[in-house]
Amino acid sequence: MAFDIAVGGTQDGGMTREENKRQRVLVVDDEAPLAQLVASYLEREGFEVLVTGDGHQAIEHAREWKPEVLVLDLGLPGLDGVEVCRRIRTFSDCYVVMLTARTEEVDKLVGLSVGADDYITKPFSPRELMARVRAMLRRPRSSEDSRDTEHVVTVGGLKVDVGAREVYLHGDLVELTRTEFDVLATLASHPRMAFSRRQLIHEVWGDGWVGDDHLVDVHVGHVRRKLGDDPADPMFITTVRGVGYRMGRGE
Structure with a gap:
């Protein structure tokens, strides 16, 4: 099932409009209720959110919209999450959290092997996902720590x-x-x-x-x-x- 929803960031999370523009999250999951639930939590945290249930659209959005974080379901129909991640990794280094309903260790490893940074097994708490996303975005980027800029x-x-x-x-x-x-x-x-x-x-x-x-x-x-x-x-x-x-x- 394909759907495409843009969710604008709010000020409820205490972030400025400029910060919202920098903090973009692309949610890719064909389960519309779950995708909307995740998007609503992200929106309340002050992120700009774009939601889609289609792998091909996800690749185009990642290329054009340039999110900081990608929340990606492994079990997408058609073009699955593994292939979506593989293709996105050819042009983007955004953080990727893989969602998987499968408990087998091999499925988690496959997701990580194509460039995912982290994974969460369904069912999961949206608050846990928020914690993972916030932790990723707190990680230092280039030149943020002056002690390391010449290291x-x-x-x-x-x-x-x-x-x-x-x-x-x-x-x-x-x-x-x-x-x-x-x-x-x-x-x-x-x-x-x-x-x-x-x-x-x-x-x-x-x-x-x-x-x-x-x-x-x-x-x-x-x-x-x-x-x-x-x-x-x-x-x-x-x-x-x-x-x-x-x-x-x-x-």
């Missing part, structure tokens, strides 16, 4: 430019999603320091995130794949058994 870490042929939010491998730019970059930048912020999964959750997803720490492993796996880093003989990200991960070559 560049080099490990072998890898250069992580925190201020520019760019990663280069042997001089070639490596395309990472926002979350992938944040995971790598966190590890690079203290080279040789072992970060637990919970520490990485705190630094990247924020205190308000509730879920499985396995999410960290998935995103680290994505980063490793894009860097061509072999977990068995790592050059850049080393697994610290029983703890988590650290930046640097394996021993």
